Amino acid sequence: MRPFASLAVALLCVALRPAAAAERPVIVELFTSQSCSSCPPAEALIGRLAEERAGVLPLAFHVTYWNHLNWRDPYALQAATARQDAYAARFGGSSYTPQAVIDGQVGLVGSDEAALRGAIARARGAGPGIPVALAWDGDRIVARVGPGSGTAHVLLIGFDPSHTTQVLRGENAGQTIAQTNVVRSLHDLGRWSGGAATFPAARPEGENAAVLLQAEDGRILGAARLGTPGTGAEREALR
Numbered sequence: 001m002r003p004f005a006s007l008a009v010a011l012l013c014v015a016l017r018p019a020a021a022a023e024r025p026v027i028v029e030l031f032t033s034q035s036c037s038s039c040p041p042a043e044a045l046i047g048r049l050a051e052e053r054a055g056v057l058p059l060a061f062h063v064t065y066w067n068h069l070n071w072r073d074p075y076a077l078q079a080a081t082a083r084q085d086a087y088a089a090r091f092g093g094s095s096y097t098p099q100a101v102i103d104g105q106v107g108l109v110g111s112d113e114a115a116l117r118g119a120i121a122r123a124r125g126a127g128p129g130i131p132v133a134l135a136w137d138g139d140r141i142v143a144r145v146g147p148g149s150g151t152a153h154v155l156l157i158g159f160d161p162s163h164t165t166q167v168l169r170g171e172n173a174g175q176t177i178a179q180t181n182v183v184r185s186l187h188d189l190g191r192w193s194g195g196a197a198t199f200p201a202a203r204p205e206g207e208n209a210a211v212l213l214q215a216e217d218g219r220i221l222g223a224a225r226l227g228t229p230g231t232g233a234e235r236e237a238l239r
Contacts, residue, residue, distance in 0.1 A: 024129035025057040026120050027212060027220045029101045030110045031084045032179075034073040035066035037171035042098035042110035047180040049120075050161075056120060057210060057225055059159060061183050063097060071170030075163070075179075079186040090218050104218035130192075130222035134211050136203075143199040143211040145192045145222065152192050152215045154199050158185040158206025 030046050032039045046058035061080035062073050081095075088095045091107050098110030102119040103126070109115070131146035143154055160182045167175050184206035189199040192213060203209075213222035 025055050025223050026123045027103055027223055028056055028058040030058060030060045031063055031097055031099045032060055033063055033066035033097050034165060034167055034172060034177060035069045035071045035170040036097040039098045040177055043177060043179050045111060045113055047178060050180045057223060059157060059181050059183050060179055069170045071167060075182050080183060103220045104214055130213055132211055132213055132222035132224045134209060134224045134226040139203055141201055141203055141209055143189060145197050145213055147196045149194055150215060152213045152221050154189040154192055155212040155214055156187045156189050156201055156204055157183055157210045158204030159183045159210065160207045
């Protein structure tokens with residue numbers, strides 16, 4: 001076994017101790033677009049959540065359906081649009097921006113800070129999740145899921161910690177928008193069926209990475225994130 005692989009396995013073993021399950025972050029997915037005039041306040045809100053680091057992992061999914069206007073969002077992903085459409089079908093509504101989805105179960109207006117923080121507080125009361133860990137293995141990444149009950153998909157997300165964009169046209173023309181945890185890629189690594197399992201994958205597009213363990217009904221059962229290797233953030237733990 002290569003030295004780095006040995007280190008990765010050691011880190012995974014530490015991360016998957018029973019106590020780690022209690023540290024599962026609440027996942028806040030913001031569906032947004034640079035062409036949406038109602039979105040900058042929601043972007044600012046998830047930026048504050050990211051700075052607070054209070055057991056919350058916000059992720060900004062930039063949708064494509066605003067790109068027909070006079071400004072094309074450079075971070076728009078078809079996978080983000082498809083993901084939001086799946087939530088809309090599950091919630092019995094339609095897709096809109098800014099929409100926040102908390103732990104895959106509750107959808108609300110992404111700029112409504114009181115409602116969002118209330119939903120986060122309730123999600124924290126759901127109890128520990130399935131232990132999940134991430135580690136770099138050279139230019140690849142390894143996701144490991146501990147044992148538990150049920151089935152779920154293992155989703156690998158690549159994201160950039162921050163971007164600042166000067167919008168030249170469209171509803172936000174003339175504004176400079178600061179955006180946090182911008183999702184750059186989304187990959188389904190396969191199905192978890194209750195037993196401890198390892199999922200190796202190529203490094204995703206994006207500076208940082210996160211893994212979500214998501215059940216068929218949308219519930220986030222476990223999650224972890226990983227910083228850029230070599231920056232000192234690769235072992236950064238959620239508090």
